[in-house]
Amino acid sequence: MRLTLKVWRQKNRNTPGEFRTYHTEHASPDMSFLEMLDVVNQELILKGEEPIAFDHDCREGICGMCSLMINGIAHGPKQAVTTCQLHMRSFKDGDTITVEPWRAGAFPIIKDLVTDRSSFDRIIQAGGYISASTGSAPDGNTIPVAKVDADKAMDAAACIGCGACVAACPNGSAMLFTAAKAAHLSFLPQGQTERYQRAINMVTQHDEEGFGNCTNIGECAVVCPKEISLDTIARLNRDLVVAALKGLAPSTGVSEAKAG
Amino acid sequence: MTGVLTLYRTSVGKKVIMALSGFVLVGFVLFHMYGNLKMYQGPEAFNTYAAGLREIGYPIFGHAHLLWVARLGLIAAVVLHIWAATSLTIQSRKSTTANAVSGIRRYGEQKRQTSYAAYTMRYGGLLILLFIIYHLLHLTFGVVGYDAGQYQHPENGEYFVYNNVVYGFQNPLIVGFYLITMIFLGLHLFHGVWSMFQTLGLNNANYTGLLRGLAILIATVVVLGNLSFPIAVFVGLVGPAV
Ligand code: FES
Numbered sequence: 441m442r443l444t445l446k447v448w449r450q451k452n453r454n455t456p457g458e459f460r461t462y463h464t465e466h467a468s469p470d471m472s473f474l475e476m477l478d479v480v481n482q483e484l485i486l487k488g489e490e491p492i493a494f495d496h497d498c499r500e501g502i503c504g505m506c507s508l509m510i511n512g513i514a515h516g517p518k519q520a521v522t523t524c525q526l527h528m529r530s531f532k533d534g535d536t537i538t539v540e541p542w543r544a545g546a547f548p549i550i551k552d553l554v555t556d557r558s559s560f561d562r563i564i565q566a567g568g569y570i571s572a573s574t575g576s577a578p579d580g581n582t583i584p585v586a587k588v589d590a591d592k593a594m595d596a597a598a599c600i601g602c603g604a605c606v607a608a609c610p611n612g613s614a615m616l617f618t619a620a621k622a623a624h625l626s627f628l629p630q631g632q633t634e635r636y637q638r639a640i641n642m643v644t645q646h647d648e649e650g651f652g653n654c655t656n657i658g659e660c661a662v663v664c665p666k667e668i669s670l671d672t673i674a675r676l677n678r679d680l681v682v683a684a685l686k687g688l689a690p691s692t693g694v695s696e697a698k699a700g
Numbered sequence: 701m702t703g704v705l706t707l708y709r710t711s712v713g714k715k716v717i718m719a720l721s722g723f724v725l726v727g728f729v730l731f732h733m734y735g736n737l738k739m740y741q742g743p744e745a746f747n748t749y750a751a752g753l754r755e756i757g758y759p760i761f762g763h764a765h766l767l768w769v770a771r772l773g774l775i776a777a778v779v780l781h782i783w784a785a786t787s788l789t790i791q792s793r794k795s796t797t798a799n800a801v802s803g804i805r806r807y808g809e810q811k812r813q814t815s816y817a818a819y820t821m822r823y824g825g826l827l828i829l830l831f832i833i834y835h836l837l838h839l840t841f842g843v844v845g846y847d848a849g850q851y852q853h854p855e856n857g858e859y860f861v862y863n864n865v866v867y868g869f870q871n872p873l874i875v876g877f878y879l880i881t882m883i884f885l886g887l888h889l890f891h892g893v894w895s896m897f898q899t900l901g902l903n904n905a906n907y908t909g910l911l912r913g914l915a916i917l918i919a920t921v922v923v924l925g926n927l928s929f930p931i932a933v934f935v936g937l938v939g940p941a942v
Contacts, residue, residue: 446808448808459808509807509810511809511811512807512808512809512810512811513811513813538808538809540801540807540808540809541799543796543798543799543800543801543806543807544795544796544798544799545794545795545796545797545798545799546795547799548798548799549799555799606795610792610796610812610819611792611795611796612792612795612796612798612806613711613792613795615712640706640710643710643711643712643713644709644710646711647710647711647791650794650795650798651795652788652791652792652793652794652795652796653711653714653715653788653789653791653792654711654712654715655715655788655792655818655821655895656818656891656894656895656898656899657814657818657819658814658815658818659812659813659814662813662814663813669905670898670903670908671903671904671905673898674897674898674899674901674902674903674904675901675904676712676901677712677715677716677898677899677900677901678900678901678902679901680706680710680712680713680716680901681716681900681901683703683706684703684704684706684707684713684716685703686703687702687703687706688702688703688706689702689705689706690706690709690710
């Protein structure tokens with residue numbers, strides 16, 4: 441396959457970036473998108489140029505590291521796949537492909553296509569856990585969980601935290617991620633005790649990280665490689681309303697430090 | 701009180717305020733459209749309707765008291781709706797402009813895969829705000845859009861809204877402005893009504909089709925009704941009372 445790539449190159453966080461155009465003749469339809477970039481990088485190295493930096497790890501669609509905006513769609517044109525699981529057969533010989541990093545305030549660009557997504561970790565730290573000590577793994581079925589709830593919790597837990605939702609969101613909001621992380625606990629008995637406090641804490645942290653506000657557009661759910669549904673966001677919204685009715689306030693360390 | 705502060709401080713809370721104020725405003729536009737249908741029953745019915753709005757709850761409540769309660773409620777809803785929208789838009793802008801390609805574009809290329817209506821909420825809302833101001837100055841206060849002496853102010857509890865509407869819709873530019881705004885009101889309602897349930901957490905995969913349907917129904921009813929008034933006057937179906 442012959443391809444023309446328009447790739448965002450940026451030296452570091454503080455240097456403005458720009459698009460550069462690269463050509464390759466050596467892509468094969470059987471390659472994944474990342475393998476194609478590997479080939480392009482080999483060619484760049486042979487020419488003595490700096491290779492394109494991009495994030496990746498498992499390359500099997502489960503770690504959430506790969507994160508490319510491909511032709512204006514997060515993770516490219518195929519639904520329900522990550523960039524590493526996208527194959528070049530989804531493109532045509534002679535195509536021009538635009539490749540960009542996720543662009544959002546809370547995802548600073550480290551280099552080229554690599555962004556710093558530790559803001560997601562801090563949202564999880566703000567509430568995406570249960571604080572009860574659980575000891576060693578309990579016997580199966582000691583705590584009864586209805587099948588429907590277990591399934592929904594599992595669907596939400598499928599979130600790999602790649603950040604495609606933020607990248608695609610016209611508001612740069614991380615509500616789908618935040619909601620998924622809250623929902624996989626709120627469907628389970630273990631998650632009930634801190635459910636409403638968790639909702640406020642995670643939303644507060646989400647806002648403090650500089651993510652935008654969800655206006656229910658739904659671009660996030662379309663690009664999500666794990667097909668997390670907008671239902672999770674409705675559920676988080678409802679938990680926040682309940683929290684407000686209960687008179688709860690945020691209790692995360694970060695927000696208190698900032699407010700005080 | 702802490703609960704109210706939680707709503708005021710968090711993005712989701714502001715959205716909830718937007719949804720609740722939006723609920724009030726949806727109720728208003730429905731009622732407004734329904735009430736104006738009396739125009740088709742002739743000048744007498746329409747003018748009595750205008751006078752009757754002042755007497756809602758009479759004699760339990762004083763003249764125009766309940767009307768003022770409604771007006772204050774509506775003004776509060778408009779203010780809260782706009783405040784929440786502005787504050788949330790500023791928050792989102794910070795996120796989308798931070799690592800943008802340029803001052804006006806976030807990505808070199810970006811494709812939209814969802815409905816158009818959701819993207820018109822902000823500038824559509826702004827257009828509706830300008831429209832409300834114009835609409836009040838026009839049909840309510842009679843200070844714009846009329847030839848001198850054409851607008852009849854109420855006298856001794858008698859209202860002349862019928863003729864005011866007829867004379868108010870003679871200028872094609874004014875009619876055009878009303879029609880365009882109503883299209884945007886329709887888009888605003890189409891996204892807003894469904895969005896309200898999503899924001900309040902009352903939506904899920906089982907209901908979403910139903911709620912989309914409700915949004916389409918409300919948007920269609922309001923828009924068709926409202927579009928019909930200026931058109932009916934303009935083409936002469938509704939003519940001046942003698
Ligand atoms: S590299 Fe792990 S999900 Fe793509």
